[in-house]
Amino acid sequence: MTRSSKSILLLASLCILPACRGSEAKTAAAPPAKGGAPTELQRLMKETIDPAADVVWGAVSTTISAEGMVDKAPATAAEWATVRSNAVVLRDSGRLLLTDAFANTDPAWAAQANALVQSSEQAIKAAEAKDVEGILAVGETINLSCAQCHLKFMAIPPR
Amino acid sequence: MDASRAWLAAVAVVFAGAATPLVAHHAFAAEFDANKPVTLTGAVSKVEWINPHSWLTIEVPNPKTGKPETWRIEMGAPNQLLRRGWTRTTVAIGTRVTVEGYRAKDGSNTANGGNITLGDGRKLFVGSSGTGAPYDKKQ
Numbered sequence: 001m002t003r004s005s006k007s008i009l010l011l012a013s014l015c016i017l018p019a020c021r022g023s024e025a026k027t028a029a030a031p032p033a034k035g036g037a038p039t040e041l042q043r044l045m046k047e048t049i050d051p052a053a054d055v056v057w058g059a060v061s062t063t064i065s066a067e068g069m070v071d072k073a074p075a076t077a078a079e080w081a082t083v084r085s086n087a088v089v090l091r092d093s094g095r096l097l098l099t100d101a102f103a104n105t106d107p108a109w110a111a112q113a114n115a116l117v118q119s120s121e122q123a124i125k126a127a128e129a130k131d132v133e134g135i136l137a138v139g140e141t142i143n144l145s146c147a148q149c150h151l152k153f154m155a156i157p158p159r
Numbered sequence: 160m161d162a163s164r165a166w167l168a169a170v171a172v173v174f175a176g177a178a179t180p181l182v183a184h185h186a187f188a189a190e191f192d193a194n195k196p197v198t199l200t201g202a203v204s205k206v207e208w209i210n211p212h213s214w215l216t217i218e219v220p221n222p223k224t225g226k227p228e229t230w231r232i233e234m235g236a237p238n239q240l241l242r243r244g245w246t247r248t249t250v251a252i253g254t255r256v257t258v259e260g261y262r263a264k265d266g267s268n269t270a271n272g273g274n275i276t277l278g279d280g281r282k283l284f285v286g287s288s289g290t291g292a293p294y295d296k297k298q
Contacts, residue, residue, distance in 0.1 A: 040177045057211055062207075063205065063208075146211070147289060151289075
């Protein structure tokens with residue numbers, strides 16, 4: 001898939017998001033969901049949130065070994081744009097977690113989803129500013145929202 | 160297909176070709192066993208400063224054979240380590256360290272690091288705060 005076609009699909013997907021909000025309003029009288037549909041939630045995590053987070057996290061790193069120190073960071077406008085677009089996906093995925101399709105009656109769910117939205121917005125700004133340290137810093141807060149939500153809501157399989 | 164599913168499908172298509180995850184983000188209990196504490200002493204062969212977890216690789220002599228085995232130690236996010244006094248040059252390659260942590264559930268040579276003691280006696284906490292690790296309760 002070409003970069004332009006990916007961009008078109010991404011834009012199309014983001015245009016659909018307001019429609020999600022519309023459906024949220026229409027179903028407001030329905031009983032609140034209790035964790036959403038697990039399969040859909042796992043798919044959202046595995047196929048959308050996790051890959052997008054990995055791009056943001058993996059954008060900046062330093063590796064020290066016997067071969068020396070290697071710093072990695074986006075170097076071109078296109079590489080920064082990739083980081084930004086994945087941060088946008090994270091933000092909008094956080095918003096999706098707040099809709100009736102996935103929302104949980106436990107207020108901690110909304111708190112962590114909002115934390116993901118806010119930290120992703122920081123990542124978007126850092127990418128727009130080509131701020132290497134900013135991307136490194138916001139990676140921690142993105143992970144914290146993920147880990148704390150998993151800690152509370154993700155069933156840990158028995159050993 | 161309702162709107163939310165359409166959104167999900169569209170975004171999934173966009174990122175179907177995204178890079179394979181480097182490391183997973185997770186709560187402590189998803190990967191590590193709080194009932195399997197481990198203490199490892201060995202020489203540092205690699206340090207990776209990357210989100211969501213930094214990694215320390217050490218070569219630990221097998222107690223039976225004496226042959227070195229490679230262990231990977233999961234640590235906190237880079238900025239967590241920086242706030243605790245780590246820098247990128249705190250641990251030089253070849254430095255002998257002792258790591259206190261918890262073994263991975265899958266039995267691999269992987270552990271979640273808590274305290275690391277350097278050769279000069281300095282002790283540094285390297286854990287991932289807020290993930291439900293046993294040391295979270297002590298902080």
